[in-house]
Amino acid sequence: DVKVTQSSRYLVKRTGEKVFLECVQDMDHENMFWYRQDPGLGLRLIYFSYDVKMKEKGDIPEGYSVSREKKERFSLILESASTNQTSMYLCASSSSRGVQGVRGNTIYFGEGSWLTVV
Amino acid sequence: DQQVKQNSPSLSVQEGRISILNCDYTNSMFDYFLWYKKYPAEGPTFLISISSIKDKNEDGRFTVFLNKSAKHLSLHIVPSQPGDSAVYFCAASEWSGNQFYFGTGTSLTVIP
Numbered sequence: 189d190v191k192v193t194q195s196s197r198y199l200v201k202r203t204g205e206k207v208f209l210e211c212v213q214d215m216d217h218e219n220m221f222w223y224r225q226d227p228g229l230g231l232r233l234i235y236f237s238y239d240v241k242m243k244e245k246g247d248i249p250e251g252y253s254v255s256r257e258k259k260e261r262f263s264l265i266l267e268s269a270s271t272n273q274t275s276m277y278l279c280a281s282s283s284s285r286g287v288q289g290v291r292g293n294t295i296y297f298g299e300g301s302w303l304t305v306v
Numbered sequence: 307d308q309q310v311k312q313n314s315p316s317l318s319v320q321e322g323r324i325s326i327l328n329c330d331y332t333n334s335m336f337d338y339f340l341w342y343k344k345y346p347a348e349g350p351t352f353l354i355s356i357s358s359i360k361d362k363n364e365d366g367r368f369t370v371f372l373n374k375s376a377k378h379l380s381l382h383i384v385p386s387q388p389g390d391s392a393v394y395f396c397a398a399s400e401w402s403g404n405q406f407y408f409g410t411g412t413s414l415t416v417i418p
Contacts, residue, residue, distance in 0.1 A: 223408075230410035238404050284404060
């Protein structure tokens with residue numbers, strides 16, 4: 189089974205603090221993603237990475253940065269946390285090795301990290 | 307611009323009846339579609355998928371239908387069970403790309 193592990197399930201941080209959210213996957217997937225989920229807004233992509241040391245901005249990258257030094261690990265960094273970054277953060281991974289027309293790439297999610305910024 | 311849309315934020319169904327969740331997309335390049343189920347305080351879990359070369363895929367109580375001309379897909383759950391109560395997200399991707407585009411989700415409540 190694919191396993192995507194997020195290091196922290198629940199965090200409470202103060203405004204202005206630097207926050208690190210860590211994610212590890214064990215399936216040798218090339219692609220890794222960070223989303224946030226907010227009620228009524230669905231899953232919004234923050235950043236993704238398709239290779240080590242590569243990163244691409246998603247839909248809402250402002251206030252966030254990422255780091256991918258190893259294939260299995262993808263970190264989300266909030267440089268200076270703000271209250272509007274209170275949310276559920278979801279890490280995910282996928283392979284690039286689907287079979288066209290038969291089996292596409294499936295994205296697998298971690299359990300999520302609930303971040304509250306006070 | 308939202309490329310994948312789930313226009314019904316919520317749906318209530320009696321236990322044992324059919325649940326039908328709908329999803330529309332705008333990008334004709336999408337050729338792979340997925341449904342995810344999400345319980346509160348948990349990450350989404352993969353439910354079922356369909357490739358654009360098919361119009362139907364079935365897995366137990368779950369069936370996904372794809373209408374490419376209408377750019378529409380639906381998830382049917384028969385019979386619905388209380389444990390199916392969750393938020394359901396549809397997603398789409400292109401074969402050539404590595405990104406996934408999600409709808410905003412439909413919250414399904416199955417009433418015992």
